[in-house]
Amino acid sequence: MTRFASRVVLDSVAERLSPRRSALVVVDMQNDFCAPGGYIDGIGKDVSGLAAIVAPLNRLLEAARRVRVPVVWLTACYEAQHIPPSMVVQKRRIGAAAVCCERGTWGAQFFGVCPAPDEAVFEKHTYSGFSNPDLGPHLSALKREALVFCGVQTNVCVESTLRDAHSRGFDVAIVEDAVGSHAEALHRATLANVSFLFGDVVAAADLSRSWSARDDHVAV
Numbered sequence: 382m383t384r385f386a387s388r389v390v391l392d393s394v395a396e397r398l399s400p401r402r403s404a405l406v407v408v409d410m411q412n413d414f415c416a417p418g419g420y421i422d423g424i425g426k427d428v429s430g431l432a433a434i435v436a437p438l439n440r441l442l443e444a445a446r447r448v449r450v451p452v453v454w455l456t457a458c459y460e461a462q463h464i465p466p467s468m469v470v471q472k473r474r475i476g477a478a479a480v481c482c483e484r485g486t487w488g489a490q491f492f493g494v495c496p497a498p499d500e501a502v503f504e505k506h507t508y509s510g511f512s513n514p515d516l517g518p519h520l521s522a523l524k525r526e527a528l529v530f531c532g533v534q535t536n537v538c539v540e541s542t543l544r545d546a547h548s549r550g551f552d553v554a555i556v557e558d559a560v561g562s563h564a565e566a567l568h569r570a571t572l573a574n575v576s577f578l579f580g581d582v583v584a585a586a587d588l589s590r591s592w593s594a595r596d597d598h599v600a601v
Contacts, residue, residue: 397554397581400448403592404450404523404528404529405451405529406531407452407454408530408531408532408538408539409457409538410492411457412487413489414533416492424479426563427563431492431561431563434558434560434561435494437558438494439494441589447592448592448593451525452496452497452500455510456489456504457504457505458505503516503519508541509542509545510541517549526551526552527552528553529556534563534564534568536568537562539571552580554580554583555572555580555583556584557572
C-alpha cells in the first residue's frame with residue numbers, strides 16, 4: 382500500500398499547511414552557500430542577495446516554534462569521500478577545487494539562523510535530503526502530512542528534496558521569500574514549477590499569520 386492510499390484531499394492552503402499537519406524543513410543555510418567568502422562565492426556566483434532571506438526565515442522559525450510546528454534541518458557535507466561520482470565529475474567540469482561545507486570549518490556553519498536544541502539536523506552528501514536514510518523515518522515519526530521548505534539553493538537542494546517529498550506523498554510548499562539562489566532565473570523557475578505542478582508557494586508573513594491564527598487548535 383502506498384502513502385497515498387487513504388489521504389484526505391484538502392482544498393485550501395490554510396488546511397493543507399495547518400500547524401497540526403506541517404513540519405518546516407530548513408535546507409543548507411550554511412556559510413559556504415550563503416556568505417561572501419564561501420564556496421559559492423568562490424566559484425564566481427553572486428551570493429549578495431541571499432542575506433535577504435534570513436529575516437523572514439527567522440520570523441517563520443519563531444512562528445513555527447510558537448505553535449509547535451516541528452522544524453527539521455538539512456545540512457550539506459560535500460567532502461570528496463562522501464559525494465557520489467556524478468558530483469565529482471561536475472566539480473571537475475567547472476574547475477571547483479575547494480571542498481564545500483567541510484566538517485568543522487566556517488563554511489559548514491549556519492548562516493543567520495540556528496537550530497533549537499531539540500530540533501533534528503540531518504547531514505546529506507548529495508542534493509536531496511532524503512539521501513540521508515534517517516530523514517524519512519524521522520518525518521514518519523512526526524506524523525506530519527505537509528512539508529514547508531525554506532533555505533538554499535532554491536533550484537538545487539530545496540527543489541530536489543521537495544520533489545522527493547512530493548513523490549513520497551507529502552503535501553509540499555515553498556516559502557518564496559525564505560528561499561534563495563545565486564541564479565535568480567532558476568530560482569523563479571522553481572517557484573513557478575512548484576506552483577504549477579507540485580504544491581503551494583507561500584509568503585513567510587502569510588504563513589506565520591495563518592499559523593498564529595490557528596494557535597488555539599494546536600495540541601499541547
